Amino acid sequence: KAGVTQTPRYLIKTRGQQVTLSCSPISGHRSVSWYQQTPGQGLQFLFEYFSETQRNKGNFPGRFSGRQFSNSRSEMNVSTLELGDSALYLCASSRQSGLAGYNEQFFGPGTRLTVL
């Protein structure tokens, strides 16, 4: 069974630009969550999508947005990039919430974003 895939794996942008990252969940998984990982702040929750709807959002500015498609694939977008947006962006998928044993989130390899 294929795992979570993320593209691109590495990205270099300059301040002020915007970027779109893509995530394909494990087949059959309908929930996709996004996290930002930095050395200083660790892993922080960005948002979660289920059935094309954003169900939860972390404490990030509106420059960070996302969407989910009918096939459960998801994209996240960061506009007006800042130096502090340099991070590893991780996508995780799970089958669904609400039932014990169905909450495990499986992570992709991440997209390493560098903002110059």
Place this chain on the structure above:
Amino acid sequence: EDQVTQSPEALRLQEGESSSLNCSYTVSGLRGLFWYRQDPGKGPEFLFTLYSAGEEKEKERLKATLTKKESFLHITAPKPEDSATYLCAVQDDLQGAQKLVFGQGTRLTINP
């Protein structure tokens, strides 16, 4: 607000030297506590989910336990390939939420 604190930040062991990693948490209502392993430059790899106090799970040299306030990851007779950062995360009982709150991790090094 949910909080997760892991200790120690870093731990160096000799091959075969058993030890435990700690994860203390504060959450309104625990839906699940998760342990992950992360190798440099890679995404976290799922290890265990624990749901209620007293629960234990094992996988090879790893054993995770849960109380009402903390979780332990016991490593028995570790090998160099167990070197990684171990992350603990909690999910609260907010219905429908998939938000994980992570600790800062414990960086484990096993010397041969």
